[in-house]
Amino acid sequence: MIKLHNIQKVYRTSTIETVALEQINLEISKGEFVSVMGPSGCGKSTLLNITGLLDDPTEGSVIIAGEDGNGLSDKRKAAFRNRHIGFVFQNFHLINELNVLDNVELPMLYSKGITPTERRTRAMKVLERVGLSHRMKHFPTELSGGQSQRVAIARAVAGNPSIILADEPTGNLDSHNGEEVMQILFDLNREGTTIVMVTHDEKLARQTGRIMRFFDGRQVL
Amino acid sequence: MLRNYLKIVLKTLLHKKFFSALNLFGISTTVMIIMVAALVFDNHTAPRVPEVYLDKMLFVERVKTTHGDDWITLNGVGIKLIDEYLKKIEPRPLMCASTSEVFELYASGKLQRKKMIHTEPSFWSIYRFTFQEGRPFNVSEFTQHEPVVVISRMLRDHFFGNNVALGQTITIRAKEYRVIGVVDDVPANCSHTYADAWIPYSAGAFDFQDSGDLDGGFSLDILPVKGQSSESIKMAMAESIRRLNTELRSSGKMVIISGPENSMELFARGYADHTSFGGLTDYLVKWIGALLLFMLLPSINLMSLNITRIRERASEMAVRKAFGASRKRLFGQLLAENVILTMVGGVIGLILSIVVIHVFSYQLLGVEADQGNVVLGIQVNYYVFGFALITCLVFGLLSGVLPALRMSKLNPAEVLKGGSK
Numbered sequence: 269m270i271k272l273h274n275i276q277k278v279y280r281t282s283t284i285e286t287v288a289l290e291q292i293n294l295e296i297s298k299g300e301f302v303s304v305m306g307p308s309g310c311g312k313s314t315l316l317n318i319t320g321l322l323d324d325p326t327e328g329s330v331i332i333a334g335e336d337g338n339g340l341s342d343k344r345k346a347a348f349r350n351r352h353i354g355f356v357f358q359n360f361h362l363i364n365e366l367n368v369l370d371n372v373e374l375p376m377l378y379s380k381g382i383t384p385t386e387r388r389t390r391a392m393k394v395l396e397r398v399g400l401s402h403r404m405k406h407f408p409t410e411l412s413g414g415q416s417q418r419v420a421i422a423r424a425v426a427g428n429p430s431i432i433l434a435d436e437p438t439g440n441l442d443s444h445n446g447e448e449v450m451q452i453l454f455d456l457n458r459e460g461t462t463i464v465m466v467t468h469d470e471k472l473a474r475q476t477g478r479i480m481r482f483f484d485g486r487q488v489l
Numbered sequence: 490m491l492r493n494y495l496k497i498v499l500k501t502l503l504h505k506k507f508f509s510a511l512n513l514f515g516i517s518t519t520v521m522i523i524m525v526a527a528l529v530f531d532n533h534t535a536p537r538v539p540e541v542y543l544d545k546m547l548f549v550e551r552v553k554t555t556h557g558d559d560w561i562t563l564n565g566v567g568i569k570l571i572d573e574y575l576k577k578i579e580p581r582p583l584m585c586a587s588t589s590e591v592f593e594l595y596a597s598g599k600l601q602r603k604k605m606i607h608t609e610p611s612f613w614s615i616y617r618f619t620f621q622e623g624r625p626f627n628v629s630e631f632t633q634h635e636p637v638v639v640i641s642r643m644l645r646d647h648f649f650g651n652n653v654a655l656g657q658t659i660t661i662r663a664k665e666y667r668v669i670g671v672v673d674d675v676p677a678n679c680s681h682t683y684a685d686a687w688i689p690y691s692a693g694a695f696d697f698q699d700s701g702d703l704d705g706g707f708s709l710d711i712l713p714v715k716g717q718s719s720e721s722i723k724m725a726m727a728e729s730i731r732r733l734n735t736e737l738r739s740s741g742k743m744v745i746i747s748g749p750e751n752s753m754e755l756f757a758r759g760y761a762d763h764t765s766f767g768g769l770t771d772y773l774v775k776w777i778g779a780l781l782l783f784m785l786l787p788s789i790n791l792m793s794l795n796i797t798r799i800r801e802r803a804s805e806m807a808v809r810k811a812f813g814a815s816r817k818r819l820f821g822q823l824l825a826e827n828v829i830l831t832m833v834g835g836v837i838g839l840i841l842s843i844v845v846i847h848v849f850s851y852q853l854l855g856v857e858a859d860q861g862n863v864v865l866g867i868q869v870n871y872y873v874f875g876f877a878l879i880t881c882l883v884f885g886l887l888s889g890v891l892p893a894l895r896m897s898k899l900n901p902a903e904v905l906k907g908g909s910k
């Protein structure tokens with residue numbers, strides 16, 4: 269499903285060069301639930317972004333869902349993300365100007381061949397699934413952290429992607445809300461979605477299928 | 490796709506009420522000022538019937554006389570100054586001296602104030618009236634001081650209804666005149682020709698003016714002949730005035746005339762200083778400078794607002810990118826939003842400008858909105874409207890393109906990267 273080959277990522281500014289990732293080779297199969305762990309600044313987010321074709325590696329290749337990510341144009345990359353990948357961020361990143369339903373519909377705006385009615389139905393269905401049907405017309409500012417993250421997950425899965433990339437999805441949540449969010453992710457994984465999740469929570473990580481540990485830009489385990 | 494753009498614009502507009510109000514205020518003020526300026530400028534300087542040569546014409550309207558160190562008088566031009574000095578230039582352009590008077594008329598159930606112009610035969614060559622009946626007065630009628638009158642259609646209808654007007658007499662200000670022509674009504678914002686009756690000044694004006702004075706109540710309208718430059722006329726008249734002033738030296742008096750000014754300078758002086766002459770280009774520069782500054786403030790404001798607004802939306806843009814919006818598409822969305830917002834502001838500005846023109850018609854156009862037959866609506870012509878629309882678009886694009894381009898190029902990874910650092 270996901271194959272990273274010899275990935276290197278160097279951030280260059282005028283004064284310094286930061287090597288964020290070095291010699292990363294990894295493979296994730298379809299249906300896996302993988303936790304990515306490691307201290308702050310070791311390159312976890314960078315890894316996730318490169319995997320999701322949001323960022324380009326300095327060296328190496330990303331093969332994802334049978335596609336060589338590096339070779340794609342901006343437009344094709346965008347279309348690819350739209351079809352195959354759902355992102356969940358630590359800070360939710362909901363759009364405050366849009367209500368919950370519109371937020372969840374957003375990825376489908378960029379998909380081809382989905383009618384507005386279909387978009388609406390699908391968004392309502394995933395909102396029901398995360399238990400937020402009653403908050404559809406609310407705005408993000410009116411939601412708690414846990415609710416926000418559930419909306420974000422609904423948004424990530426609304427377009428039916430085969431892969432979910434979650435960067436510390438429970439990082440801003442208390443343990444109760446964190447567990448609720450994890451439950452949804454476990455359910456999704458059980459239904460076949462491949463999930464890569466960055467987390468600092470050892471206990472949560474142990475519940476997932478596999479843990480990859482990073483240190484200073486390298487995979488250590 | 491357009492529907493989505495419209496949707497997000499509306500949503501953005503509605504959810505950032507303060508910002509939207511400020512932004513729309515900026516755009517509409519800008520558009521309004523441009524519109525009003527263009528309309529006012531157009532109104533004072535664009536040739537139209539009967540002032541069809543307005544863009545080529547020159548005018549002398551004011552005379553300033555200094556009497557030693559004692560006092561200064563400011564007046565219209567006197568016939569003596571016109572006949573013996575201003576008209577004595579070579580080659581001779583078409584020139585007419587005219588003055589005006591108000592008369593009262595009881596019509597449509599109320600007392601109305603109407604204007605009559607006292608002028609000379611060349612008036613009819615300089616301005617192109619449409620004669621419904623009859624003809625203008627000629628040189629022989631003028632020199633014979635014949636009490637003849639050309640009247641407007643409105644006045645004809647008032648006095649004669651469906652009956653014959655030509656050859657009949659009418660009484661204006663207790664004097665009888667024989668009607669020799671009927672012309673189409675003149676819009677009240679034709680400041681040099683608007684009236685309802687036109688008579689030879691020899692037949693009436695000297696009842697209230699002295700023909701031997703250097704200053705008086707006349708103005709001189711000048712149309713250069715073919716191949717004659719405004720500059721040469723200005724220089725020749727300046728020379729005439731110099732000659733006059735040498736003759737006046739013993740009396741301690743000195744005369745200065747305004748211009749000759751073209752319609753633009755006339756317009757500028759109207760907004761500048763009525764009492765000083767000369768250096769009118771300076772006034773024009775000042776006036777245009779002030780206008781530009783006025784226009785620029787909201788535009789600059791708008792641009793910086795836009796940049797801030799679009800920056801604030803980095804997270805939104807990054808999310809859209811992450812979920813499948815291409816760079817092109819984002820750019821398009823941002824641009825469309827901006828243009829739509831600008832257009833809405835433009836329409837508001839357009840409406841505002843019409844309101845302003847109506848409310849301040851006297852100050853801006855020199856006529857009351859309900860005076861005579863001015864239809865202020867038609868002042869908002871296609872040219873000015875197009876100008877305003879293009880201005881809106883340019884603002885929309887200018888204030889939108891750069892930030893949108895920058896935003897669409899943003900690296901979503903950097904914005905979205907969560908986690909502890």
Ligand SMILES: Nc1ncnc2c1ncn2[C@@H]1O[C@H](COP(=O)(O)OP(=O)(O)O)[C@@H](O)[C@H]1O
Nearest residue numbers: 279286288308309310311312313314903908909
């Ligand atoms: N845009 C960037 N420019 C420069 N350095 C960066 C940038 N993004 C991340 N880094 C650096 O790369 C390293 C890895 O960052 P990141 O992937 O965010 O780590 P993590 O998510 O594991 O905390 C850090 O040292 C960080 O400072």
Ligand SMILES: [Mg+2]
Nearest residue numbers: 313907908909
């Ligand atoms: Mg991180």
